[in-house]
Amino acid sequence: MMAGSSVQATRAGAGLPARCLKSPVFWGAMTLVAVLVSCCAAVSHVEIYSPQEVAQSLGLLARWCAASVFDPPALPGLGMEAAALGPYYEVRTRLLISLLTVGCGVLLAVSGSVYQLVFRNPLAAPTMLGVSNGVQIGVLVLVLQFGGVAVFMNSTRYLYCFIGALVVLALVLVVTLLVCGRGAFSVYTMLLIAAVFSQIFGSISGYIVSSVFDDETLIVYQEILQVMDVSVEPLTFALLAIALVVAVIPIVLCSFSMNALSFSKDEASLMGVSQNGLRAVALALATVMIIAAEVLVGTVSMIALIVPFISRAFFGAEFANQLKGDVVIAPLVLLICRFIADCIPFVGLGVPIGVVVNFVLLPFFAIIVARGSRTWE
Amino acid sequence: MRLKGRGRTARQGAFEVLGAPGEATGKIAVQELRDDELQAQGVGGQREGVSGQREGADGRPEDAGVGLDATLATQGVASKPKRACSFLAAAFVVFLLGCILVPGGMFTANTANNSLAQWLALGAQNISDVCAYVLGQGNPNSIGFVVNRYLVLAFAGAALGMSGAVYQGSLKNALASPTTLGVMSGATCGATVYALFFVTNSADVSVSDASDAIASVNGLSFLQYLVSLQGQALCTLAGAMVVVTFVVGVAYVAGRGHVSGLALIITGQVVMGVLGGINTLIRYYMAYTAPDSPQSYAMRYLQNGALDAQYTLYSVIAIGVPVLACFAVIMLLRDKVNLLAFDEAEAWTMGVNVNRLRFGIVALTTLLTAVVVSFCGAIGFIGFFVPHLARRIVGPNFRYLLPASALVGASFLMLAYFLSSQIGLAVSSAIGIFTSIIGGAVFIAICIKERGRRHDGWI
Numbered sequence: 001m002m003a004g005s006s007v008q009a010t011r012a013g014a015g016l017p018a019r020c021l022k023s024p025v026f027w028g029a030m031t032l033v034a035v036l037v038s039c040c041a042a043v044s045h046v047e048i049y050s051p052q053e054v055a056q057s058l059g060l061l062a063r064w065c066a067a068s069v070f071d072p073p074a075l076p077g078l079g080m081e082a083a084a085l086g087p088y089y090e091v092r093t094r095l096l097i098s099l100l101t102v103g104c105g106v107l108l109a110v111s112g113s114v115y116q117l118v119f120r121n122p123l124a125a126p127t128m129l130g131v132s133n134g135v136q137i138g139v140l141v142l143v144l145q146f147g148g149v150a151v152f153m154n155s156t157r158y159l160y161c162f163i164g165a166l167v168v169l170a171l172v173l174v175v176t177l178l179v180c181g182r183g184a185f186s187v188y189t190m191l192l193i194a195a196v197f198s199q200i201f202g203s204i205s206g207y208i209v210s211s212v213f214d215d216e217t218l219i220v221y222q223e224i225l226q227v228m229d230v231s232v233e234p235l236t237f238a239l240l241a242i243a244l245v246v247a248v249i250p251i252v253l254c255s256f257s258m259n260a261l262s263f264s265k266d267e268a269s270l271m272g273v274s275q276n277g278l279r280a281v282a283l284a285l286a287t288v289m290i291i292a293a294e295v296l297v298g299t300v301s302m303i304a305l306i307v308p309f310i311s312r313a314f315f316g317a318e319f320a321n322q323l324k325g326d327v328v329i330a331p332l333v334l335l336i337c338r339f340i341a342d343c344i345p346f347v348g349l350g351v352p353i354g355v356v357v358n359f360v361l362l363p364f365f366a367i368i369v370a371r372g373s374r375t376w377e
Numbered sequence: 378m379r380l381k382g383r384g385r386t387a388r389q390g391a392f393e394v395l396g397a398p399g400e401a402t403g404k405i406a407v408q409e410l411r412d413d414e415l416q417a418q419g420v421g422g423q424r425e426g427v428s429g430q431r432e433g434a435d436g437r438p439e440d441a442g443v444g445l446d447a448t449l450a451t452q453g454v455a456s457k458p459k460r461a462c463s464f465l466a467a468a469f470v471v472f473l474l475g476c477i478l479v480p481g482g483m484f485t486a487n488t489a490n491n492s493l494a495q496w497l498a499l500g501a502q503n504i505s506d507v508c509a510y511v512l513g514q515g516n517p518n519s520i521g522f523v524v525n526r527y528l529v530l531a532f533a534g535a536a537l538g539m540s541g542a543v544y545q546g547s548l549k550n551a552l553a554s555p556t557t558l559g560v561m562s563g564a565t566c567g568a569t570v571y572a573l574f575f576v577t578n579s580a581d582v583s584v585s586d587a588s589d590a591i592a593s594v595n596g597l598s599f600l601q602y603l604v605s606l607q608g609q610a611l612c613t614l615a616g617a618m619v620v621v622t623f624v625v626g627v628a629y630v631a632g633r634g635h636v637s638g639l640a641l642i643i644t645g646q647v648v649m650g651v652l653g654g655i656n657t658l659i660r661y662y663m664a665y666t667a668p669d670s671p672q673s674y675a676m677r678y679l680q681n682g683a684l685d686a687q688y689t690l691y692s693v694i695a696i697g698v699p700v701l702a703c704f705a706v707i708m709l710l711r712d713k714v715n716l717l718a719f720d721e722a723e724a725w726t727m728g729v730n731v732n733r734l735r736f737g738i739v740a741l742t743t744l745l746t747a748v749v750v751s752f753c754g755a756i757g758f759i760g761f762f763v764p765h766l767a768r769r770i771v772g773p774n775f776r777y778l779l780p781a782s783a784l785v786g787a788s789f790l791m792l793a794y795f796l797s798s799q800i801g802l803a804v805s806s807a808i809g810i811f812t813s814i815i816g817g818a819v820f821i822a823i824c825i826k827e828r829g830r831r832h833d834g835w836i
Contacts, residue, residue: 123640123643125643125646127646128646175821175825178821178825179821179824179825189824191552192551192824193821193824195552195557195761196761196762196817196820196821197817199556199757199761199813199817200813200814200817202757202813203757203809203810203812203813204813206755206809207809207810210677215664215668215673216668218660218661218664219661219664219665222657222660222661299650299654301650302647302650305643305647346662347661347662347665347666348661348665351658352654352657352658355654355655355658358651358654359651362647365644365647366623366627366644369627369628369630369631369640369643369644370627370630370631
């Protein structure tokens with residue numbers, strides 16, 4: 001009996017790590033820990049703050065936020081000594097950057113899941129339609145027009161990048177419709193056309209960057225494109241909130257119906273779902289998500305490709321469960337990559353987070369592709 | 378299933394099959410072949426034009442068997458692909474002569490006031506200068522630089538066109554090309570690494586104009602010239618080889634013994650993104666820390682492309698010899714490359730080691746791409762678009778598709794450079810824009826024109 005109990009205990013113990021990995025609460029807790037660590041983390045030019053200092057700063061922030069709801073006081077009026085305010089501003093900035101990173105991680109992962117479901121292919125990525133090129137063109141036009149001053153023009157940058165991405169997307173869709181003709185829309189043709197435009201815009205931007213820009217302008221261009229100086233203005237969070245509300249929430253609300261996209265047309269119609277309509281809407285919303293994420297945090301499209309795989313592996317292929325995984329895993333991965341990027345001593349504004357994400361996730365990508373596992377089940 | 382005989386379908390074109398012609402006329406049922414096998418045989422996938430009957434000796438229709446028993450009579454039909462190849466060769470010669478002899482800069486501000494008589498006089502001068510240069514009577518008005526430059530472009534275009542055709546055929550993917558597979562990015566990354574770690578004097582890798590180009594090789598033997606290039610060429614080749622090995626290897630493992638098409642393209646895109654990030658980071662670092670250093674200058678120069686230095690006969694030989702050698706080897710293997718369009722099991726039964734052939738030919742093609750990047754920089758779109766265009770002209774049979782791709786690629790790149798020189802943008806970094814815009818426009822126009830008649834992404 002004792003042996004049986006120990007076997008049962010062993011089995012229960014062995015199942016615990018697996019159960020943890022499949023629990024959104026576990027991943028959410030890990031994400032929260034990552035946010036707190038990032039508040040303490042060393043940026044290359046700033047010292048590390050102790051957990052006590054971070055807790056004090058967060059407490060001060062909470063008190064200030066609560067007070068400002070009813071009666072916005074001046075900060076010294078809260079009774080804090082000047083010495084204790086030292087790390088407050090830096091911790092506040094790190095917290096805001098972490099929250100922005102969390103939000104963008106959600107946008108990226110959910111858009112990746114939607115694209116993979118819509119195209120019914122585990123290797124589909126949101127940037128396949130040339131959105132990244134559109135953002136790049138937007139930044140190019142901004143820098144050509146305003147020069148070095150463009151670094152400080154966040155709202156204009158967002159506008160130009162959105163317009164650039166939408167223009168490229170519209171070009172791809174219009175040409176695809178022209179090529180396919182009515183009623184014969186082909187996804188493969190769309191990818192082919194997107195590849196063509198990607199090469200065209202890539203060569204134009206490559207020429208301008210290599211031949212027209214001097215070194216100073218090149219620095220400005222890279223810093224803007226890679227979002228190396230993350231903006232924590234209210235406008236940034238407003239954009240993030242709009243993208244989450246407009247794009248992510250409808251996807252979450254339709255998560256059960258989204259499963260119908262992986263069925264055949266007949267099966268979907270039995271469920272009362274119009275595949276074509278749902279596919280078009282889902283694609284549009286996912287594109288809004290990826291544009292917003294690229295504008296706010298830079299080119300980190302590997303998150304959109306890899307995290308859905310990890311979500312499916314731990315939470316299953318049912319879309320609602322997969323979304324839970326996306327919401328908790330992607331922020332954690334992106335926070336870890338930002339932490340690594342912040343810790344690497346580099347010139348200027350540091351290593352772009354996109355470069356770190358590519359390096360960190362490339363082995364995962366190779367393993368996933370090499371295994372050939374669709375992880376739909 | 379292989380057919381024997383040679384003939385013409387009811388609709389259009391000739392399809393070439395193996396074996397001896399027979400006596401009976403008629404058409405062969407080809408329903409048992411797949412579209413890609415038909416395309417490899419040159420039928421073009423229009424199986425609906427082919428019936429399963431033939432005319433018997435008494436003129437009445439009778440069923441035709443499929444395979445060895447089914448025969449067709451030759452009708453004395455000349456091979457359309459052969460004629461097309463001859464036409465392309467003639468067009469190439471015309472383009473080459475035209476690009477060399479027609480004066481450049483017609484639409485620049487400096488020559489805006491030139492009259493027609495002046496242009497004709499310049500053209501006549503060019504003709505006499507070329508004749509003098511070819512006959513070894515010196516290099517009047519530096520016409521030799523122009524000739525050498527266009528010869529380099531011809532070799533580069535031919536190499537890229539062939540590379541694209543081989544990648545698409547051997548990997549059975551319409552989107553495969555040196556750009557989409559990340560090979561160009563790898564080669565550029567290799568050149569960047571070379572500039573970062575091995576360049577101590579920017580003049581070692583860059584020149585400002587023709588006189589610098591001449592001075593850089595003055596007094597050197599051809600062997601010494603090759604040795605001076607070896608570091609840059611080796612790094613470029615190493616970068617390209619590493620990338621293509623990784624991309625094709627991952628796609629091969631993903632496809633469980635055959636190359637998965639979508640895995641290939643996605644992996645190529647991902648690798649392109651990663652290498653682009655590395656290049657960007659290095660450029661950012663150099664721009665920030667050492668903006669006027671030899672390494673920074675060399676890096677910008679190599680990433681733009683070293684075409685500006687390709688004025689000399691040494692350049693022509695250095696790029697021409699490997700291109701011609703690779704072309705010769707690939708042409709020797711062209712019939713086996715055709716078999717890569719079949720199912721692997723069928724190809725194995727015909728005695729072809731599919732994996733070895735595929736990897737060998739991809740390695741050879743990667744070498745071609747690395748040579749082009751080393752001399753001319755990353756010129757996009759030719760490897761992607763030219764094979765599609767050539768396939769429309771001569772069909773998918775590699776016997777004709779390879780030389781056609783080479784000729785179309787050479788002509789296309791020469792024309793792109795010629796057009797850029799007419800508006801005063803004759804620098805290597807601008808060629809990529811011209812090839813992409815012109816090629817993209819033509820590609821999309823063809824797709825629109827042929828809507829609904831494509832198969833699996835081939836145009």
